[in-house]
Amino acid sequence: MNIGIDAGGTLIKVVCRNRGGLKYHKFPSVQLDYVASWINGFDEAQVCVTGGKAALLKSKMKRSAAEIVEFEATSQGVRYFLADHDFTEDAYLVTNVGTGTSIHHVTDRHQKRIGGTGVGGGTMMGLAQLLTGITDYEQIVRLAAKGARDRIDLKVSHIYEGAEPPIPGDLTASNFGHLLPSASLASLSQEELLAAVIGLVGETVATTSVLAAGQCGVSSVIFIGSSFLRNNLLKEVVIRYTKLRGGNPLFLRNGEYCGAVGASLYE
């Protein structure tokens, strides 16, 4: 068996690969010690680790393990998953919305990290906590899905006030820019605040990705990362903004495991 581990800032993703296929496991990164001892129990397996906490995890393991660079592992994993898709383009962008966001230009032969933004899944968690006190990911995405952003975000149409804007009036002119009278602030619901947080993250990662895609001369952007887990609102925002700006957004099933899959393929 081959075990690939992507030890990230928030979550540790583990893929166990054998002839029967892939098995997926996920742990909070704070359980690093537990994961190390669990992996120690797989005597016969070949283990390869990647991700920001790979070295720390390896130092806690009582067995040898290979280590590969996260971006290389991720692009290998993306290629692996794409083989099951009707996708024929030989160059595309991969945007990994993890704790932070990383953007890669991938071709059939190489990958290059071309940039990123600190706005990502960690921003979702941090701003959600600051604004609502909620720290549970599932609760954050569930509540956000019920919220409207109109009272928090300033749209282009708000600025043009009935006049014909030169760009679609529905676009966000300023995330969190719709300043309310202070008396109304208390009336903002957790749902509205969380929807606005996800709007900010989604529009930022989509816009950054499409600009990067233009720079690389590609149109397809493959979005991966655990930030999309059960988070249809983030997906919707990303799809809408990517398409609006001429990009072709794609999501991979189990896409948050690309790094771990790539590591499991290491020979």
Ligand code: ADP
């Ligand atoms: P990393 O490799 O940096 O850990 P991930 O791709 O695993 O990144 O994405 C981490 C993000 O996924 C978090 O910032 C959060 O927005 C989201 N997330 C999804 N599920 C959970 C969870 N169970 N606990 C915490 N964050 C989660």
